[in-house]
Amino acid sequence: MAEPKKLICMKCNKELELKKTDFSYLGHTFFTEVPACPLCKQVYISEELVKGRISEVEMQLEDK
Amino acid sequence: MAYNDLVADCLQNEPAFCTAVCPFNFDVRDFVHKLQQGRFNIAFKTYRQCVGFPGIVIALCEEPCAQACILKDKGGSVSLKLLEKASMDFARDTSPDQYNMPAKDKRIAVIGGGISGLACALRLAAKKYQVTVFEKSASIGGHLHELLPSEVFMDDIRSQFIHEQYTLRLNTEIVSLDELDFDAVYVATGKGGNAFGLSPSADGAFASTKDGVFLGGSLTGSDTMHAIADGLNASNAIETWLKIGMMNHPVTEGGTRLMPEAVRPGESPVISPANGSSYTKAEAVEEAKRCLRCSCDACVRYSPLLGYFQKFPKRITEEVQVTIQPSSLDGNATLATRLISTCDHCGLCKEVCPKDIDTGEFLLQSHKTMREKGAMPWAFHEFFLRDMAFSNTEAALCKPPPGKAEVTYAFFPGCQLGASDPQYVMHSYRFLLRHFPGTAMMLNCCGAPAEWAGDGAIHAEVIEKIRANWNRLGQPLLIFACASCKLMFGKHLPEIKGEFLYTIMARKGFEAASRFDEVTASVFDPCSSRHETEVQQGVRELALKAGFTLEALPLEKNLAGCCSYGGQTAIAHPPYAANAVKQRISQNDKPYIAYCSNCRDIFTAAGKPSWHILDILFGLGSETRPRPGVSERRNNRLELKQMLLNEFWKEEKTMEKPQERLLVTVELKEKLNKAWMPEQDILSVIENCENSMSKLLDPEKGTFSGHGTVGNMTYWVEYRPLQNGLFELVNAYCHRMKIEEV
Numbered sequence: 001m002a003e004p005k006k007l008i009c010m011k012c013n014k015e016l017e018l019k020k021t022d023f024s025y026l027g028h029t030f031f032t033e034v035p036a037c038p039l040c041k042q043v044y045i046s047e048e049l050v051k052g053r054i055s056e057v058e059m060q061l062e063d064k
Numbered sequence: 065m066a067y068n069d070l071v072a073d074c075l076q077n078e079p080a081f082c083t084a085v086c087p088f089n090f091d092v093r094d095f096v097h098k099l100q101q102g103r104f105n106i107a108f109k110t111y112r113q114c115v116g117f118p119g120i121v122i123a124l125c126e127e128p129c130a131q132a133c134i135l136k137d138k139g140g141s142v143s144l145k146l147l148e149k150a151s152m153d154f155a156r157d158t159s160p161d162q163y164n165m166p167a168k169d170k171r172i173a174v175i176g177g178g179i180s181g182l183a184c185a186l187r188l189a190a191k192k193y194q195v196t197v198f199e200k201s202a203s204i205g206g207h208l209h210e211l212l213p214s215e216v217f218m219d220d221i222r223s224q225f226i227h228e229q230y231t232l233r234l235n236t237e238i239v240s241l242d243e244l245d246f247d248a249v250y251v252a253t254g255k256g257g258n259a260f261g262l263s264p265s266a267d268g269a270f271a272s273t274k275d276g277v278f279l280g281g282s283l284t285g286s287d288t289m290h291a292i293a294d295g296l297n298a299s300n301a302i303e304t305w306l307k308i309g310m311m312n313h314p315v316t317e318g319g320t321r322l323m324p325e326a327v328r329p330g331e332s333p334v335i336s337p338a339n340g341s342s343y344t345k346a347e348a349v350e351e352a353k354r355c356l357r358c359s360c361d362a363c364v365r366y367s368p369l370l371g372y373f374q375k376f377p378k379r380i381t382e383e384v385q386v387t388i389q390p391s392s393l394d395g396n397a398t399l400a401t402r403l404i405s406t407c408d409h410c411g412l413c414k415e416v417c418p419k420d421i422d423t424g425e426f427l428l429q430s431h432k433t434m435r436e437k438g439a440m441p442w443a444f445h446e447f448f449l450r451d452m453a454f455s456n457t458e459a460a461l462c463k464p465p466p467g468k469a470e471v472t473y474a475f476f477p478g479c480q481l482g483a484s485d486p487q488y489v490m491h492s493y494r495f496l497l498r499h500f501p502g503t504a505m506m507l508n509c510c511g512a513p514a515e516w517a518g519d520g521a522i523h524a525e526v527i528e529k530i531r532a533n534w535n536r537l538g539q540p541l542l543i544f545a546c547a548s549c550k551l552m553f554g555k556h557l558p559e560i561k562g563e564f565l566y567t568i569m570a571r572k573g574f575e576a577a578s579r580f581d582e583v584t585a586s587v588f589d590p591c592s593s594r595h596e597t598e599v600q601q602g603v604r605e606l607a608l609k610a611g612f613t614l615e616a617l618p619l620e621k622n623l624a625g626c627c628s629y630g631g632q633t634a635i636a637h638p639p640y641a642a643n644a645v646k647q648r649i650s651q652n653d654k655p656y657i658a659y660c661s662n663c664r665d666i667f668t669a670a671g672k673p674s675w676h677i678l679d680i681l682f683g684l685g686s687e688t689r690p691r692p693g694v695s696e697r698r699n700n701r702l703e704l705k706q707m708l709l710n711e712f713w714k715e716e717k718t719m720e721k722p723q724e725r726l727l728v729t730v731e732l733k734e735k736l737n738k739a740w741m742p743e744q745d746i747l748s749v750i751e752n753c754e755n756s757m758s759k760l761l762d763p764e765k766g767t768f769s770g771h772g773t774v775g776n777m778t779y780w781v782e783y784r785p786l787q788n789g790l791f792e793l794v795n796a797y798c799h800r801m802k803i804e805e806v
Contacts, residue, residue: 010760023801024801024804040758045780
């Protein structure tokens with residue numbers, strides 16, 4: 001997997017770090033590690049993650 | 065009749081016409097299917113299993129199937145007897161199956177060693193019952209001696225009994241049943257034979273008036289073929305008696321409710337054997353392929369949904385019912401959720417069903433139930449509901465006629481016509497005002513997206529608003545440009561009457577702006593015009609008058625198929641929608657003339673040249689004009705409203721078009737269209753990121769990224785702020801999963 005790109009939170013002027021983040025869809029919740037601001041917790045979800053795992057799980061839950 | 069009763073009455077499993085008249089109820093569809101694949105061995109096994117004595121049956125069957133065959137007058141009935149013979153000739157192994165079962169202690173007497181008694185004995189012996197056949201003469205075979213050389217039928221009898229044991233008592237006449245000590249008796253003493261004072265009972269198949277005694281064969285009036293079938297079937301009735309002590313084994317009902325008009329059409333000349341008497345392998349396969357394997361499958365052949373899933377109404381109903389009322393342990397196994405959302409509600413399933421089974425309406429109601437339970441994924445319809453809300457607020461307009469004319473009509477162009485091209489509506493309204501100066505304007509959505517989404521509350525709100533506007537305008541007659549709108553009005557606002565713009569134009573003898581004398585095209589009727597014969601005719605008249613030569617499509621008028629827009633299935637089931645479009649545009653190689661802007665737009669996007677009839681009449685877009693994307697469609701609606709207000713009501717109003725502040729490359733626009741992401745929504749997310757400073761800097765690229773929700777959807781934007789409040793959009797994508805931010 002490619003090295004996560006460097007991103008700076010403009011609110012806190014902090015570099016994003018990997019952090020456990022919760023997601024929910026259709027009454028189900030799960031978590032994964034994504035880059036987030038260590039102070040304000042603002043997250044970043046890459047397009048790669050959206051088109052890959054996220055979209056896969058979305059479809060599985062819709063067809064569950 | 066209630067839907068469930070109708071489905072119970074479905075003809076899907078009705079026997080083919082040939083099977084219905086066959087003494088053995090032979091499953092010809094199955095047999096022929098095997099032959100069509102050249103599987104002679106398994107085909108023969110199927111045949112032997114059904115008729116018991118294949119050699120005798122082939123020799124003596126009088127082929128009632130040939131009289132019943134649907135191809136009788138269409139090239140000749142399928143030569144079933146020759147096919148049966150071919151299956152025997154080319155089977156790898158014609159010996160009967162050997163069943164390794166434990167011997168049973170029940171004893172059965174068969175009185176009469178004719179073919180009916182032997183058939184019964186064969187089946188019971190194969191199940192390892194202890195069978196004794198009593199024959200008063202010196203040989204078995206009964207009346208077959210009068211019909212066939214004895215070596216023919218004796219060979220067959222010997223072959224079929226090769227693995228079975230039974231006791232044969234020749235020269236033994238039974239005078240009274242009292243002399244027998246058996247658990248069951250099958251009396252098959254032949255025509256005019258001894259019935260021991262018993263008569264058939266109505267209690268069950270082959271039952272006599274005495275418990276444990278069964279009657280069949282020529283004794284009860286059966287001909288040779290039925291006599292064999294009696295023996296085979298009586299074995300089942302006898303087994304019921306032996307197992308549960310009941311004489312009520314069900315009588316097999318013959319006949320079929322299959323209707324010739326619901327069967328796949330076909331016509332082909334019969335294949336005659338080159339040698340005059342029997343088929344070669346190749347001839348047999350060719351003849352088998354002529355067979356239509358008659359069944360009632362019109363819904364699966366015609367309906368895009370049933371065809372795509374290859375499921376009949378019964379199966380769909382079962383799957384939907386367990387989805388609505390799940391019985392799984394966690395209570396949320398929703399097997400058919402996507403299927404329910406895939407129906408385009410074109411009505412074709414009901415149109416072609418000889419029993420009027422309306423699977424589409426059932427799915428619509430099921431969708432509603434799922435939505436009410438909160439069990440339908442919001443993502444399937446949210447875009448369309450938001451789009452409808454846009455049409456009914458920012459882009460909506462309800463105005464009395466310009467000037468002081470008294471209201472007589474109101475033009476209801478619908479939300480999609482102007483979204484495709486605002487000029488469609490502008491030109492149409494000018495035309496209408498020329499002929500009917502009292503024409504008001506009702507520009508909004510008819511509520512179809514809410515109905516398709518199963519959202520009763522939103523739908524009711526839209527309908528009430530339309531009703532209020534109509535009342536406010538003085539209850540005018542409506543002029544529709546979209547067949548779906550008219551259909552929705554008929555269903556939910558039946559008090560509002562109206563007709564089609566195109567019918568009026570045809571009636572007024574409208575001259576098209578340009579000529580198309582050398583062009584052959586096909587009129588593509590929208591599915592919602594299925595029962596609107598007047599507009600179907602009107603559009604054809606207009607096209608012919610413009611010089612077109614028209615070529616009829618295989619599916620047109622009452623058989624029109626949906627372009628894929630109906631039901632708005634494109635988000636819930638993209639492969640289905642793509643497949644539906646492909647089917648529609650592959651009907652011929654001629655350009656289409658549509659009178660639904662969705663049909664036109666979808667077809668041109670898929671590469672099929674298509675005009676809207678208004679393109680032809682007013683000289684507007686070409687048959688290859690690209691389909692406007694999701695952002696452009698919103699923009700067009702705003703522009704239309706502005707143009708209408710400016711031109712007809714002299715209200716100088718400039719509608720704000722937010723996406724003009726967004727710079728997007730053509731490639732990115734295409735990507736946003738495919739993801740159903742309007743630029744207006746993207747801009748609002750960017751602005752929110754800017755105002756809240758909730759944005760992330762990519763120092764390498766110098767771009768900002770941020771996210772925001774649009775409805776339930778999470779949008780991600782990557783952008784560069786430019787001068788004057790403009791933004792360059794670098795990328796955007798979205799997901800359905802919600803980020804649970806702390």
